[in-house]
Amino acid sequence: MAIQAAPEQVQVATKPLLHVQGLTMSYGAGDSENKILNDLNLEVNDGEFVSIVGPSGVGKTTLLRCLSGLVQPRSGTVSVGGEIINGPHRDLAVVFQDYSRSLLPWMTTLENVAFPLQGRGVGKKERNETAEKNLAAVGLAGQGHKYPWEMSGGMQQRVAIARALAYNAKVLLMDEPFASVDAQTRFDLEDLVIDLQSSLGVTIILVTHDIDEALYLADKVIVLAEKPATVVDVIETGFGDHRDQVDTKADPRFVEARARILHRLRDH
Amino acid sequence: MKTSTKSLDWGLTTQRLLAVAALLAIWQVVIWSGTLPSMTPGVAALASSIGAALTSATFWSALAQTMTAAVSGWLIAVAAGTVLGLLIGSVRALDRSTSILIDFGRSFPVLALMPVVIMLLGATAKMETVVVALSCLWPVLVQTIYGARRMDSAVVDTVRIFQIPALLRFRRVLLPSATPFIATGIRISASIAILVAVGVEVLSQTPGIGRQITLAQQDQRWDSAFAYLFFAGLVGWSIASLLNFAEGRILKWNRQTND
Ligand SMILES: Nc1ncnc2c1ncn2[C@@H]1O[C@H](COP(=O)(O)OP(=O)(O)OP(=O)(O)O)[C@@H](O)[C@H]1O
Ligand SMILES: [Mg+2]
Numbered sequence: 278m279a280i281q282a283a284p285e286q287v288q289v290a291t292k293p294l295l296h297v298q299g300l301t302m303s304y305g306a307g308d309s310e311n312k313i314l315n316d317l318n319l320e321v322n323d324g325e326f327v328s329i330v331g332p333s334g335v336g337k338t339t340l341l342r343c344l345s346g347l348v349q350p351r352s353g354t355v356s357v358g359g360e361i362i363n364g365p366h367r368d369l370a371v372v373f374q375d376y377s378r379s380l381l382p383w384m385t386t387l388e389n390v391a392f393p394l395q396g397r398g399v400g401k402k403e404r405n406e407t408a409e410k411n412l413a414a415v416g417l418a419g420q421g422h423k424y425p426w427e428m429s430g431g432m433q434q435r436v437a438i439a440r441a442l443a444y445n446a447k448v449l450l451m452d453e454p455f456a457s458v459d460a461q462t463r464f465d466l467e468d469l470v471i472d473l474q475s476s477l478g479v480t481i482i483l484v485t486h487d488i489d490e491a492l493y494l495a496d497k498v499i500v501l502a503e504k505p506a507t508v509v510d511v512i513e514t515g516f517g518d519h520r521d522q523v524d525t526k527a528d529p530r531f532v533e534a535r536a537r538i539l540h541r542l543r544d545h
Numbered sequence: 546m547k548t549s550t551k552s553l554d555w556g557l558t559t560q561r562l563l564a565v566a567a568l569l570a571i572w573q574v575v576i577w578s579g580t581l582p583s584m585t586p587g588v589a590a591l592a593s594s595i596g597a598a599l600t601s602a603t604f605w606s607a608l609a610q611t612m613t614a615a616v617s618g619w620l621i622a623v624a625a626g627t628v629l630g631l632l633i634g635s636v637r638a639l640d641r642s643t644s645i646l647i648d649f650g651r652s653f654p655v656l657a658l659m660p661v662v663i664m665l666l667g668a669t670a671k672m673e674t675v676v677v678a679l680s681c682l683w684p685v686l687v688q689t690i691y692g693a694r695r696m697d698s699a700v701v702d703t704v705r706i707f708q709i710p711a712l713l714r715f716r717r718v719l720l721p722s723a724t725p726f727i728a729t730g731i732r733i734s735a736s737i738a739i740l741v742a743v744g745v746e747v748l749s750q751t752p753g754i755g756r757q758i759t760l761a762q763q764d765q766r767w768d769s770a771f772a773y774l775f776f777a778g779l780v781g782w783s784i785a786s787l788l789n790f791a792e793g794r795i796l797k798w799n800r801q802t803n804d
Contacts, residue, residue, distance in 0.1 A: 345706060
């Protein structure tokens with residue numbers, strides 16, 4: 278027995294952190310069945326930043342809901358660290374597309390960030406300290422007493438990110454997190470997320486319809502297209518840890534990758 | 546902005562006083578013109594009978610009786626309606642199975658139950674409290690069920706993702722998200738409470754403001770009848786203002802998010 282276990286351990290170490298196999302999802306049933314995702318396969322390694330890019334309505338939110346365990350796929354599996362996901366999971370935190378609606382307006386910012394910890398039974402002092410620390414990490418030090426509705430959209434999004442970070446999951450799933458803020462705020466938030474990811478080593482899967490954003494942020498870009506959606510391309514960006522809103526986007530590899538994605542999306 | 550809500554707005558206060566003065570003037574003109582029956586009191590007679598009421602022990606004990614029945618009936622309804630409503634609204638199966646009963650109950654004219662309750666309890670303060678409680682129960686119940694039932698889908702997803710346990714979810718998510726609706730139910734039922742209490746007293750001669758109005762009418766003391774009417778209105782209005790104020794304080798987040 279012991280002899281057999283050894284090669285398996287080696288296999289575990291090289292396995293991706295998040296593994297999607299043959300994921301198929303549809304809404305409705307029978308004649309009105311609407312197939313959204315068709316036989317999707319993805320692999321995300323520990324500490325990797327992966328963008329999933331695709332046109333509006335292709336099924337990005339649907340995919341993220343499957344990954345997070347909020348909905349069950351019709352067939353196929355999602356697994357994290359070898360464990361199959363069949364509901365919300367301790368290792369998965371989500372930053373929602375509707376961030377302003379996902380913050381609870383009757384709680385202060387600090388309470389919002391601390392709430393998932395409270396759910397886990399962490400004591401008041403400790404969870405408030407953790408919340409304060411994570412608010413500071415997203416640039417909102419000392420703002421915990423404010424209510425979400427006293428903050429701008431960009432600040433609310435920072436709170437939602439802090440809440441997901443405080444939950445301390447292995448994988449952070451983000452659904453078009455910067456779609457509804459202005460361009461400058463968006464750049465600031467993109468750089469914030471890159472910094473957080475490299476300092477905390479968390480694995481991030483971010484969904485977006487914006488090709489530039491997908492490329493700028495990620496180590497790996499997965500391109501979704503067609504109806505029902507499937508993976509049509511996977512691009513390793515190779516920009517490394519240091520990124521700059523101007524220089525990186527002018528990098529020939531960036532320009533080339535963007536053209537390649539645009540072609541892929543046009544051809545499908 | 547903040548200072549204007551705290552300090553008194555003199556311009557607005559003057560306007561409101563003028564509106565009241567205009568109404569009184571019109572009232573007096575109508576009296577003089579003789580279009581209303583001659584026993585209708587003028588402004589001066591009304592003012593003096595209001596003053597007289599304020600110094601009479603009968604008035605104060607009648608007011609106390611009406612208020613006691615109205616407030617206790619209302620509080621019973623608020624407690625029962627909130628607890629039942631939260632239970633029904635948050636348990637899907639209960640919600641489905643009781644919806645017919647709730648719809649029937651809310652459209653049932655509770656005042657028609659009065660004879661039955663009188664038969665059981667007599668024309669007493671207890672009976673009055675029961676009828677008030679029954680009338681106030683429905684708005685609170687219906688609003689609470691509605692509030693507990695409808696939780697924003699983004700909030701539902703958030704609670705699920707972060708695996709918030711049921712009790713905490715109830716206390717920190719469902720309850721606060723339902724409070725604006727519960728508050729509306731409480732406010733609606735407060736005005737119903739006064740209305741029903743006075744109505745029951747008029748109809749059943751249970752002691753209180755309503756009975757005093759009938760007595761004054763039987764004695765042809767129209768000015769006192771109107772004075773009592775005025776106080777019944779004043780009490781209802783004061784309670785409504787008080788609740789509005791409390792709601793603005795407690796549910797500040799709700800006002801803000803709905804702007
Ligand atoms: N709950 C649902 N029931 C039925 N159909 C749905 C549901 N949610 C989404 N859809 C359909 O699934 C398709 C994909 O929707 P989805 O929200 O996943 O797209 P998306 O890529 O996230 O779009 P966007 O960029 O606009 O956010 C759409 O055609 C949508 O109409
Ligand atoms: Mg979407």
